[in-house]
Amino acid sequence: MKIVILGCGRLGERVAKKMEKDKNNTVIVMDKNSNALNRLGKDFTGQIIQADGTDMQEYTEVMKEKTDIFIALTNSDNTNIMAAEIAKQKYKASTAIARVDDPIRAKAFEELGILTFCPTTLGEKKIAKLVEDSSKKEAEAEDEE
């Protein structure tokens, strides 16, 4: 599979390295900041491109051959949405995924055919679960007393 990842922060780096492990995958990582791309280290076998993800022109070469999965993981909701839309609408990527921190914005853009995931909602769920678990434990401890 051909996978293009935009944004090489902590999350982008980890996703890129995970995808790279499957030798059937071709992984391309884009970021406008060259320092961010250095995170990937010397051992990274995928392609590394320094490019601005909100500039249409940057995609012509990268997306020339059909992209199976496009993932936008920068820290800007708007950049991620725009990039995923370009990938999906203009370059017909089979799947386009965008990180969107604003939960309502995330939901709105699902309607336009891009998949979104929202760290805010995921964090909220995780925390609620942790709180629930710890209060259960406390209750159990009280019962034992």
Added chain:
Amino acid sequence: MKNEKDSPVEEQLFVIVVGGGKMGYNLTKLLIKEGHEVLLVEKDRTRYSELDPELGEHVYMGDAAESETLKAIGTNRANVMVAVTGDDATNLVICQMAKIMYMIPRTIARISNPRNEDIFSTLGVDAVVNTTKIVNSLIEKEVDSGMLVPVLEMKGGKVEVLETEVDSDSKLINKQIKEIKMPEDCLIVSIIREGEVVFPHGNTVIQKGDSLMVMISKQRKAELRNIIS
């Protein structure tokens, strides 16, 4: 004949302008002057505090790409959303949210990077204002008379509104509009004459110095250029 002064000049619109830079600020003032209801949204606190003393209730501090802000400013009532921040992605997302979440009939985005023009139209923004291109055209206009200056691009980018000035050697001078053999898919929508807007009829005579606003299908531009100069 009906007295035109009795009828309302124009429908009052509620226009939301996002981005309080020079463009957003001046646009807001212009729209207020024309009697529209306008709200300028600026996310930077420092810039907001500069705008607030003058614009008061017409300026709101917040990030219009946040769904909470759109709700707070009453986007559901808006007729037009204009996003003119310096960031293309932000302008695109705001226009799309206005469309998806609030079904705003008309969205206009400023584009700084001309390469993004096509994709904005594809993604449903009704009109784009390509600042780079306009400035470039204006520069070219200095050397090339009869230049067609793009003012607005309509949905799909296939139709444009252009502005062109009638200079002294134009073939159009002293001609009635009905005498001009215009290309197909091309219409003179208004004439700016000495700062006033003239609504053209077949009998309207073109004068030197007129500025013609022409709506045209993109592929007809070359034909129009031949007719004008």
